[in-house]
Amino acid sequence: MNPLILKGIRENLRPKHLIAAGLFSLIVCSTVYLTSYLEGSEGKYSKDPQTKEWVKGESSPVNGARNAFTFLLALQGFYLMFLGTGRVASITAEERESGLLDYQRMTPMNPLSKIIGYIFGIPAREYYMFFFTLPFLGHAILVGKLPWGNIIQLYSVFFCSVILYHLTAHAVGLVVPKPRAASWVSRIVVLGLYVVLPGLGQAGISFLSFLTILPTYFGKILPVIREEGYQRRNHFDYEARMADFWQDVPFFDFMISPTTFTFLMQGLLILILLITGYRKWRNQALPALSKSSAFVIYSIFQFLLLGCLWTFFDKGEASGLIGHELSTNEFSGSEEKLMGLIIVVGILFSLSFLFILCLINICCPNQHLYLKGIQRIAKFNLTRIPRMADESSGLGLMLILGIITLFTYSALIKLALHSDAWVLNSSLVSLCLIPTVTLLLTVMYLQASREQWFNLGFWGFVGLLWITPLLASLVLGVGWGEENLGLILKLLAINPLSVVPMHWVYEHADIVKLPQEITQSFNSAIWFGLLIAGIFAIILQIRLFYIRKK
Amino acid sequence: MIQVQDLKIHYGDFVAVDNLSFSVKPGTVFGLIGPNGAGKTTTIKAIATLIEPTYGEIMLGETSVLHQAEKARRMLGYMPDFPPVYDDLRVEEFCDLFAHAYGQSSVERKEKVEKALAQTELITKRRELCKSLSRGMKQRALLAKTLVHDPLVMLLDEPGANLDPKARIDMRKLLRKLADEGKTILVSSHVLTELQDLCDEIGIMRNGKMVVSGSIEEITQRKQSYRTLEVELLEPTTQFPEFLEQWPTLSELKQTHESKPHFEISHSGNREEIPEILSQMIEHGLKVTSFSTRKSKVEDLFLEIESGSSEFDQN
Numbered sequence: 001m002n003p004l005i006l007k008g009i010r011e012n013l014r015p016k017h018l019i020a021a022g023l024f025s026l027i028v029c030s031t032v033y034l035t036s037y038l039e040g041s042e043g044k045y046s047k048d049p050q051t052k053e054w055v056k057g058e059s060s061p062v063n064g065a066r067n068a069f070t071f072l073l074a075l076q077g078f079y080l081m082f083l084g085t086g087r088v089a090s091i092t093a094e095e096r097e098s099g100l101l102d103y104q105r106m107t108p109m110n111p112l113s114k115i116i117g118y119i120f121g122i123p124a125r126e127y128y129m130f131f132f133t134l135p136f137l138g139h140a141i142l143v144g145k146l147p148w149g150n151i152i153q154l155y156s157v158f159f160c161s162v163i164l165y166h167l168t169a170h171a172v173g174l175v176v177p178k179p180r181a182a183s184w185v186s187r188i189v190v191l192g193l194y195v196v197l198p199g200l201g202q203a204g205i206s207f208l209s210f211l212t213i214l215p216t217y218f219g220k221i222l223p224v225i226r227e228e229g230y231q232r233r234n235h236f237d238y239e240a241r242m243a244d245f246w247q248d249v250p251f252f253d254f255m256i257s258p259t260t261f262t263f264l265m266q267g268l269l270i271l272i273l274l275i276t277g278y279r280k281w282r283n284q285a286l287p288a289l290s291k292s293s294a295f296v297i298y299s300i301f302q303f304l305l306l307g308c309l310w311t312f313f314d315k316g317e318a319s320g321l322i323g324h325e326l327s328t329n330e331f332s333g334s335e336e337k338l339m340g341l342i343i344v345v346g347i348l349f350s351l352s353f354l355f356i357l358c359l360i361n362i363c364c365p366n367q368h369l370y371l372k373g374i375q376r377i378a379k380f381n382l383t384r385i386p387r388m389a390d391e392s393s394g395l396g397l398m399l400i401l402g403i404i405t406l407f408t409y410s411a412l413i414k415l416a417l418h419s420d421a422w423v424l425n426s427s428l429v430s431l432c433l434i435p436t437v438t439l440l441l442t443v444m445y446l447q448a449s450r451e452q453w454f455n456l457g458f459w460g461f462v463g464l465l466w467i468t469p470l471l472a473s474l475v476l477g478v479g480w481g482e483e484n485l486g487l488i489l490k491l492l493a494i495n496p497l498s499v500v501p502m503h504w505v506y507e508h509a510d511i512v513k514l515p516q517e518i519t520q521s522f523n524s525a526i527w528f529g530l531l532i533a534g535i536f537a538i539i540l541q542i543r544l545f546y547i548r549k550k
Numbered sequence: 551m552i553q554v555q556d557l558k559i560h561y562g563d564f565v566a567v568d569n570l571s572f573s574v575k576p577g578t579v580f581g582l583i584g585p586n587g588a589g590k591t592t593t594i595k596a597i598a599t600l601i602e603p604t605y606g607e608i609m610l611g612e613t614s615v616l617h618q619a620e621k622a623r624r625m626l627g628y629m630p631d632f633p634p635v636y637d638d639l640r641v642e643e644f645c646d647l648f649a650h651a652y653g654q655s656s657v658e659r660k661e662k663v664e665k666a667l668a669q670t671e672l673i674t675k676r677r678e679l680c681k682s683l684s685r686g687m688k689q690r691a692l693l694a695k696t697l698v699h700d701p702l703v704m705l706l707d708e709p710g711a712n713l714d715p716k717a718r719i720d721m722r723k724l725l726r727k728l729a730d731e732g733k734t735i736l737v738s739s740h741v742l743t744e745l746q747d748l749c750d751e752i753g754i755m756r757n758g759k760m761v762v763s764g765s766i767e768e769i770t771q772r773k774q775s776y777r778t779l780e781v782e783l784l785e786p787t788t789q790f791p792e793f794l795e796q797w798p799t800l801s802e803l804k805q806t807h808e809s810k811p812h813f814e815i816s817h818s819g820n821r822e823e824i825p826e827i828l829s830q831m832i833e834h835g836l837k838v839t840s841f842s843t844r845k846s847k848v849e850d851l852f853l854e855i856e857s858g859s860s861e862f863d864q865n
Binding site: 003004011098100102103106109282283284368372 | 558560604605635650695
């Protein structure tokens with residue numbers, strides 16, 4: 001057995017823990033299960049249409065078991081996904097802070113075995129508590145006549161998600177310097193990655209929704225549960241919509257089952273986290289991702305974006321809220337449809353920008369790391385730092401990532417231009433030129449600032465440049481919206497995330513029926529945004545050049 | 551066995567270790583001495599593969615710590631300056647965990663854990679949880695864990711810091727025994743008297759640099775042109791100063807105790823002259839009750855370094 005799993009069992013499952021945790025789990029689980037089972041199995045009152053009297057229906061153990069299944073699943077999720085994730089993050093961070101992790105780092109165990117040992121050993125007690133829910137699960141499946149195939153799919157995804165969450169917590173514990181910060185950061189990261197980000201799936205980028213078990217639950221279990229209890233539950237329209245929504249995922253011109261797609265998505269994230277964990281176990285000082293793994297991961301990310309948005313740009317069909325709005329004809333006019341398209345383009349660019357920002361933070365060397373590289377090349381008599389080394393400048397890689405983004409964007413725009421679903425009156429070149437310049441200039445100034453300043457300087461710069469003008473424009477907009485529209489747009493344009501949607505609005509001013517003077521304000525704001533980005537890119541690149549030369 | 555060459559470690563703009571070079575012979579105990587912030591712990595961590603140096607090379611025999619870290623780790627046992635232990639593990643489970651992590655079979659583990667616990671006198675505490683141990687006992691548990699995979703090189707950062715006097719003496723004896731068995735030990739400590747008896751060689755660090763290194767005798771002779779002789783007479787006599795004037799290599803007579811005829815004399819001649827001095831004293835009728843060459847003390851050297859004496863700077 002893996003020594004670290006054995007350690008976890010020894011630490012967490014001594015007789016006193018076995019009794020306390022076992023009793024706790026048994027009491028909570030039996031309460032939750034029996035309450036929901038009895039509530040669900042009870043016959044419901046309904047009005048007889050002939051006699052006009054309230055009649056109590058027959059009790060149904062099948063309905064009871066199916067009703068209890070969802071609550072049981074939530075309890076299992078609470079044990080493993082909530083309690084387990086918190087424990088993995090806090091123990092990893094504590095051990096790193098105290099130096100215990102150094103002992104483990106020095107043992108000759110494979111880094112992968114160490115990661116497995118930590119993510120399965122630390123939450124040993126939570127797995128034990130989960131074990132006590134299994135008899136109830138068996139009862140729910142047998143009595144509720146739930147199909148084994150669907151249950152197996154659901155629990156495969158459930159455990160894949162548990163591993164993903166625990167791996168996230170472990171990676172956060174390894175990366176974040178302080179244990180208290182690690183505990184908070186892990187909560188924020190888990191919430192962001194697996195709750196907030198899936199919300200963007202509603203805006204047509206469906207692959208983001210597959211970071212949780214919800215698609216498999218809604219796609220595979222909810223239709224079965226609703227089968228028997230449909231009459232009783234049909235007032236929950238939300239459930240019906242969800243069950244319909246999660247049946248299959250459009251990806252390019254294919255349809256993929258939600259379970260397969262969830263495995264693909266979670267597999268990608270598990271791969272990223274394993275790379276990070278592996279590198280950090282090998283050497284705490286290494287950046288979380290190497291340049292080559294950053295390139296591969298970003299390419300996969302763009303491929304997923306392309307696949308998920310393909311049908312939207314090609315046929316105007318989308319999943320989530322955007323799709324719902326389109327299918328219910330609320331976006332029937334060309335103006336409304338165009339606004340839907342601009343929202344999706346905005347999200348596409350924002351996600352790509354934020355992903356590149358994260359990779360710049362991880363893969364671009366600070367001055368200390370660059371100096372280390374310089375001293376190494378002197379030692380090994382090399383003429384320059386190898387391009388893909390952690391110590392080398394990240395400009396080349398980041399520009400390549402920018403070009404990959406532009407390739408995805410231009411492919412989608414080309415689709416939209418040739419599609420009957422959209423009415424666009426611009427050319428490919430005019431729609432691509434401003435986003436290209438914006439993206440490349442932004443990448444240049446972000447990379448230069450990351451490589452000359454440490455964390456505080458870099459994030460302070462990004463915060464001041466991207467967030468402060470946004471907040472100022474918000475205040476101006478609320479107070480003096482009409483008089484200062486030009487200024488507000490200029491402030492907005494300092495943030496590169498807003499330049500692309502503004503450019504789209506400007507390009508289609510006649511479709512969205514924008515007055516001439518406002519159209520001009522949009523135009524000057526876009527050029528102002530580009531000017532600011534250009535100035536920063538030039539100044540910071542020159543400054544970086546001189547620092548390096550010195 | 552340990553060869554450190556041109557080691558540099560930067561933390562941002564701060565230089566923690568600056569061009570450090572030293573070597574430790576196999577089967578010897580090397581003591582790293584220096585004030586807080588001198589770079590001792592950083593150096594030990596770099597050898598332990600826990601910090602990546604900015605520049606330089608560290609070799610363990612033929613193995614490069616920087617380029618063959620996995621191989622080097624098998625040769626290393628590391629004990630940090632404060633004893634973090636797994637609180638909820640029993641002492642024997644704590645040792646077993648590491649024996650297991652080093653790939654030992656269950657039979658081998660049992661034997662090695664037993665041996666390590668016996669060496670550190672923890673047999674009676676084996677079933678106790680680590681959190682119930684005193685700091686000193688935790689230190690011993692940590693040493694047991696370090697010994698359990700039988701490392702060739704042991705890196706001990708302040709090993710006696712939390713031990714009581716008896717445990718310190720026991721630890722010293724154990725480390726000496728391990729060195730005699732062939733292990734190479736690099737130890738840092740603030741307890742200088744401890745290093746005096748334990749170490750074959752010492753290195754004194756200041757501001758990330760090695761100021762001086764070698765055996766204590768070697769360093770003293772290298773840096774001082776004289777040695778101190780301690781003489782005790784049965785009773786005070788005026789003959790003694792007169793006798794000293796006849797020897798040009800003897801000087802600086804100093805009475806170390808007001809009421810007793812106990813003196814210190816500086817001797818600048820060679821070592822072979824010392825027996826002759828003693829025999830001449832007796833021939834002159836001086837009633838000598840004690841005669842010895844004073845052993846150089848690590849404290850003396852360290853204090854001189856601390857006071858910033860530039861004559862000790864190697865560079």
